[in-house]
Amino acid sequence: MPVMTEPTAGNDRDFIQSLERGFAVLLAFDEERSNPTLAELATATGLSRPAVRRILLTLRRLGYVDGADGRWRLTPRVLSIGQHYTASHAMIELAQPHLLRLAEQTSESASLAALDGADVVYVARVPVRRIMSINVSIGTRVPAHATSMGRVLLAWAPAPRVEGVIAESGLRRLTAHTITDPALFRAALREVREQGYALVVGELEEGLISVSAPVRDQSGEVVAALASSTSIGRGDLEQLKAEVVPLLLRTAASLSADLGHRADRRPGSAARDGFY
Numbered sequence: 001m002p003v004m005t006e007p008t009a010g011n012d013r014d015f016i017q018s019l020e021r022g023f024a025v026l027l028a029f030d031e032e033r034s035n036p037t038l039a040e041l042a043t044a045t046g047l048s049r050p051a052v053r054r055i056l057l058t059l060r061r062l063g064y065v066d067g068a069d070g071r072w073r074l075t076p077r078v079l080s081i082g083q084h085y086t087a088s089h090a091m092i093e094l095a096q097p098h099l100l101r102l103a104e105q106t107s108e109s110a111s112l113a114a115l116d117g118a119d120v121v122y123v124a125r126v127p128v129r130r131i132m133s134i135n136v137s138i139g140t141r142v143p144a145h146a147t148s149m150g151r152v153l154l155a156w157a158p159a160p161r162v163e164g165v166i167a168e169s170g171l172r173r174l175t176a177h178t179i180t181d182p183a184l185f186r187a188a189l190r191e192v193r194e195q196g197y198a199l200v201v202g203e204l205e206e207g208l209i210s211v212s213a214p215v216r217d218q219s220g221e222v223v224a225a226l227a228s229s230t231s232i233g234r235g236d237l238e239q240l241k242a243e244v245v246p247l248l249l250r251t252a253a254s255l256s257a258d259l260g261h262r263a264d265r266r267p268g269s270a271a272r273d274g275f276y
Contacts, residue, residue, distance in 0.1 A: 096126075
């Protein structure tokens with residue numbers, strides 16, 4: 001599937017299409033194309049071979065890719081992009097001890113994620129054991145509509161953001177349990193707001209259970225989702241609600257306090273209340 005997408009502001013004089021194309025080529029490197037040819041990158045991005053060649057040569061000069069025998073690979077320099085993001089976001093550094101404590105208390109993986117388009121992106125994580133068939137690490141993207149983290153982040157998002165995710169994702173069915181009806185999805189977001197956390201069972205992957213709570217900044221904005229994950233057979237839903245959810249909510253509140261959020265402030269009083 002081509003990586004290239006139409007820019008949201010195609011007629012904007014400030015939009016630099018060459019920069020978009022450069023990122024499209026970088027993002028075309030993945031598990032299936034870890035050492036691709038120029039032709040494979042052209043197919044993946046929808047760009048012409050001459051355009052891809054110029055981009056690769058530029059990226060090689062900058063030190064982000066290298067090539068030999070007709071194949072290309074990313075260099076370790078690309079990691080510096082994510083490193084700069086981590087260094088510039090105090091939330092990630094502040095989150096680590098909270099994630100570690102939650103993982104120790106629950107004996108399950110603890111994660112922090114942010115919303116990016118129709119996906120949630122893992123920005124911090126303390127793994128305990130492998131419970132998903134997909135490889136979860138910092139930077140991993142998963143569909144927002146089928147995850148507890150996405151539900152939390154969307155429950156307090158403004159209406160255009162919610163409707164944009166519904167339109168972009170199409171609420172694609174990932175398992176037999178995935179909510180694919182827009183009305184039911186909006187109802188699920190209302191429930192998240194009412195109870196203060198999200199619990200999703202088997203919608204992203206069969207057997208996966210995840211529960212998430214909102215993390216707020218000084219203004220009261222929900223800026224991240226804190227999650228604990230387990231699997232059916234390892235966790236009982238009622239026990240999870242009784243034991244893990246309170247721990248999760250306390251941890252999210254503690255991290256929010258570190259970010260400057262006042263617990264006595266009504267959620268949304270100084271920030272948007274979201275769509276629901």
